[in-house]
Amino acid sequence: MNLKLESQRSLNRILNRLDIEQLSKVDQRLFKKRLEQHFPSLFENLVEIYQSRYDLHYQIEQLVSALLASFKQRSRALKNRDKKRLANPLWHQSEKMLGMACYVDLVAKDLDDLATKVDYYQDLGITYLHLMPLYKSPEGDSDGGYAVSDYRCVNPELGTIKSLNNLAKILDKAGISLVLDFVFNHTSDEHDWAVKARQGELDYCDYYYFFDDKTIPNQYENHLREIFPQVRRGSFTYLEDIDRWVWTTFNSFQWDLNYSNPSVFNAIVGEMLFLANLGCDALRLDALAFIWKDMGTDCENRPKAHLLIQAFNTCLKIAAPSVVFKSEAIVHPDEVAKYIKPEECQLSYNPLLMALIWNSLATRKTRLLNQSLSHRFEIDENCTWVNYARCHDDIGWTFDDADAGRVGINGYDHRLFLNQFYTGQFEGSFASGMGFGYNPENGDCRVCGSLASLAGLEQGLAENDAHLIENAIARILLIHHILLSIGGIPLLYAGDELAMLNDYRFLEDEHKKHDARWVNRPLIEAKHIKQAHQSGTVQNKVWGGLKHAISLRKHYAVFGQAKTQILPTTNPHIFAYQRQNESDMAICIYNFSEHSQQVIPDILVGLSQFEQTTDLISGDKLAIQFNHNFEMAPYQSLWLLAD
Ligand code: OTU
Structure with a gap:
């Protein structure tokens, strides 16, 4: 049967059985209208992903019931926001936009305390605040919160759902959009689903990828990239208690979800809409490149990963349409680009710009930056780059080797040079960074460090050399000038506005010392803010220069939609x-x-x-x-x- 017809029949069948009467008359009309508009593409995607599943139609019906339930729970205020955003879908392209990413507990005591500090962000001009994962997660190492044990529960050290709701409202009043992480490639091994799976509950065993022995994992591993080789080789973890292997792309306590099972898709849609209903404006799709596995491939950026993200997006369009997706694909630029489309991710990190700014600072040459961006910067006009220089993660040198070749650079050798340069092993380098994820098999490595330390400030201050300090400040401002004007949402990383240096205290922490990314997750205290406000300090020069450039950006529309x-x-x-x-x-x-x-x-x-x-x-x-x-x-x- 033709897919359109099949989709129409499926929708009719579902609508007949759906208890839509539980909604007000107005909402019934709205929900139906959105279903009619978006169901066909949702249906098509799901049929393509799950064609071989015997229970697909049942699953789709379950899904629509879940959408209805979330839509019903969405507050009136958020439904009004949906309306407002739909009338102005390109809000993210405004010159007024300015982002910041921070860890709640590194800038405040907890969520309630953060709610009292919103004026700091307002004063800086922030309109988009990404709070790093704040969900319940294992004690000790939780990969900075990226191992989620319960999406509906805030980490008790940070507060409660109530305090998060309260903060969301305060941010909204201050004109700041809340951005939350949607960590959907994996859960922690303490998530209820994982616990039940481990106990052998059949329904939940299918939520993850389990293997009785290492035969199949070995076949997969022939093609997989190792993400954290410094803590654990390979992509699978042996569970002694049940004598089985489980797929863990990242740390061994982060179990990859099995999206070949439509129940997993449905369950995660429920969690996603719960987050959407907290009042966030964007969801950051963590590790989205990894969500679909195909034997014989590197299991990154697979066609069905794209279809899944489109299906997630369509669910949002039906139940919470003001929320946009931000892609976190820190991969080859060709692959980064494929996630960026209105029906997939409206926003995307721009890892190429990030890596190439650092490259040009190291080499003092702009050839690669110029050559790469001249054919890679332009994206769909309804989508927006999120331009950043530092974040909570390491820096990977994700430029294209052919682009490099065109300007006479050998990609492989050049990455070795960049790693040496930014970890201070290159004679004459200004940078103080640390290596991360060194893979002894292929020499692969990434770089950690705060923006100021990588730009030379740590060295300048240590040597008390006015000229080195001056150059470092100039580099820090140059970086931000580009982020603020090149087109997209500039995303500052908390502490960079204060020229914070590397924080080496993680080396003494049992749960952190193996993960050098903590060097660029500094604790930000009142004294740092004070220092940046005190005229004459190095930090004040950064703060002042940045504030000046921010006010210019916001004043000229040409830095917005253009x-x-x-x-x-x-x-x-x-x-x-x-x-x-x-x-x-x-x-x-x-x-x-x-x-x-x-x-x-x-x-x-x-x-x-x-x-x-x-x-x-x-x-x-x-x-x-x-x-x-x-x-x-x-x-x-x-x-x-x-x-
Ligand atoms: C993301 O990053 C997060 O940003 C990290 O903080 C997490 O540890 C990780 O996912 C797991 O949740 O490997 O080094 O190619 O670069 O998705 C960072 C994409 C990471 C990966 C990215 C991942």
């Missing part, structure tokens, strides 16, 4: 792009070298009908003369707007 065009430059140390909307145009230019650079004015051609421009950052005027080079100071950023 097109970005990367501009080719002849000087290998210069990076430039043009931002253009219907009425305005800005040209942003950066010097990635610690020496002054002569710039050929060709890149100003977009401004050629004007005689003069103003650099927004310094306030200086610049005459546009095509017969004269102009000079840029070390690490200078220019945001040129026609007068």
